[in-house]
Amino acid sequence: MDNIRKKSVIQLIIGYVGAMALLFGVRLFNGYILMSLPLIARMACMIIENWFVALAPIIIMVTSKDNLSDYGFSRENVVSQIVIGLGIGIAMSAVLTVVPILAGLKDWVSSGKQYEFLWQYVFEFAYCITGVALMEEFVFRGFVFTKLKAVSDSNIPAVIISSVLFGLFHIFGGNLIQVIMTGFIGAALCLCRVRIKNCTVLSLVAAHGVYDALITVWGNLL
DSSP: OOHHHHHHHHHHHHHHHHHHHHHHHHHHHHHHTGGGSOHHHHHHHHHHHHHHHTHHHHHHHHHTTOOGGGGTOOSTTHHHHHHHHHHHHHHHHIIIIIHHHHTTOHHHHOOOOOOOSHHHHHHHHHIIIIIIIHHHIIIIIIIIHHHHHHHHSSHHHHHHHHHHHHHHTTGGGOOHHHHHHHHHHHHHHHHHHHHSTTOOHHHHHHHHHHHHHHHHHHHHHO
16 A cells, blocks of 8 residues: 555544544533523534534644645535535435425434424524534545545545445434435435536535435424
């Protein structure tokens, strides 16, 4: 194994293990402290703590002098990137949320959140896009995918392994079905990045965030 591949493997391990460890810390914080905070502070923490989970990959990016463009972001055709992402997110929502709900499988796909006010839905979109999706897409379809591709020099192993790691990233939820389904969703997002023109990691942030937020919307409306 040459030095570049060896370095990528080491960075991948440190970045992923670091993210998992920080995620576990966030889970503890949420379980013991978060709900005791005032509402505004709690809302801010819910977004910021996701960025904290990405700290290890961010440190590796900075120390390696990598750019966001190295991890699948682009400054070109930003509007087009976002539109593509919104289209992917809405399509995913229709197939993976609306159809199962209409088929009587609401308990399988609903987030379980019960909202009454518009501001709650607005925050749900802000949280899902700028918190969860931004962190997970940067880490998995950005950092992890890029490092795996540097090691394997191929998209296929990078798609498969990054998606497995993405599924395992959700293991603290304690639901094996969620782990498996999340892995498949990660693979679909990876394939979108690889196969769709102008689909960047920014596109996937939009797609992922909109898909996640719409789960709660449809769960309350349908």
